[in-house]
Amino acid sequence: MTLAESLGMKRDDIVALVGGGGKTTAMFRLAREMVDAGGRVLTTTTTKIFAAQIALAPAHVAAADATRARVTAALARSPHVLIIGDTEPDTGKAAGISRALFSDLRAWFPDACILNEADGSRMRPFKAPAGHEPVIPEETTLVVPVVGADVFGKTLHDDHVHRPELISALSGAPLGSPITPAVVARVLAHPDGGRKGVPARARVVVLINKVESLPDRAPAHETANLLLREPAVEAVVLAAVRAHNPVLEVRTR
Numbered sequence: 001m002t003l004a005e006s007l008g009m010k011r012d013d014i015v016a017l018v019g020g021g022g023k024t025t026a027m028f029r030l031a032r033e034m035v036d037a038g039g040r041v042l043t044t045t046t047t048k049i050f051a052a053q054i055a056l057a058p059a060h061v062a063a064a065d066a067t068r069a070r071v072t073a074a075l076a077r078s079p080h081v082l083i084i085g086d087t088e089p090d091t092g093k094a095a096g097i098s099r100a101l102f103s104d105l106r107a108w109f110p111d112a113c114i115l116n117e118a119d120g121s122r123m124r125p126f127k128a129p130a131g132h133e134p135v136i137p138e139e140t141t142l143v144v145p146v147v148g149a150d151v152f153g154k155t156l157h158d159d160h161v162h163r164p165e166l167i168s169a170l171s172g173a174p175l176g177s178p179i180t181p182a183v184v185a186r187v188l189a190h191p192d193g194g195r196k197g198v199p200a201r202a203r204v205v206v207l208i209n210k211v212e213s214l215p216d217r218a219p220a221h222e223t224a225n226l227l228l229r230e231p232a233v234e235a236v237v238l239a240a241v242r243a244h245n246p247v248l249e250v251r252t253r
Helices: 023-036 068-077 099-108 164-171 181-189 218-227
Strands: 014-019 041-045 060-062 080-084 113-117 142-148 203-209 233-239 247-251
Touching: 014 023, 023 041, 023 080, 023 113, 023 142, 023 203, 041 099, 060 068, 068 080, 068 099, 099 113, 142 181, 164 181, 181 218, 203 218, 218 233, 218 247
Parallel strands: 014 113, 014 142, 041 080, 041 113, 060 080, 142 203, 203 233
Antiparallel strands: 233 247
16 A cells, blocks of 8 residues: 555645654655656645755746746656745755645646645654644645654653644643653644644544554554544554555554
8 A cells, every 4th residue: 555545645635744753755755656646746835845855856846937837847847846935045945835826736737636745843753833833725635644653752852842832732741741642642633733724624644654663553553543533533544654665554443
């Protein structure tokens, strides 16, 4: 099973990835899988993307140049095109695209899959969203909250998570306490956590990544079982996104 199949993705889905623990890797893997299945893919971000991540795309178009004709021409050269905002000259980091351009891309290419990295995590495996994020366009059909399984057993501290004080507020776990399956599940299922900004018609499938890092899968299983008590969560995928066979299990209620 491919990662895209485990998420139940369709060729014209609009997917927002949020959280931490491998969003960018998952986004580019999904893009490859959708192209391999014969589709066309636009990847983008509504926040920021690093220069090294931009280099992962076979082609990219700057938002300032993103007319229908130019993106069409880019897709003719490569079925996967990354759309980026303005680039910082000193770092190579690119800003996200506007909601208006996102809507244009959907209108111009209704048959394409659009993959959007909708927030940042400062390379941490687990996070809670701040007030300004995530930026999930209304057209989104699938939201994938991501967490890295390597966070289990770590302490609730900014060495290990992004915005520990917000995780504490959402989960009720004190700062400095161990990060348990219950803490992860509470944050990912919370309407101000992993489900924040999800459009009314969008599906939610949680991705627990780096499960191969666990001595056993018990913490991932417990997290999945807790998440599936929330009716809005359709399924939980246990994965090793960098592996040749990325999907380890798919849990449904």
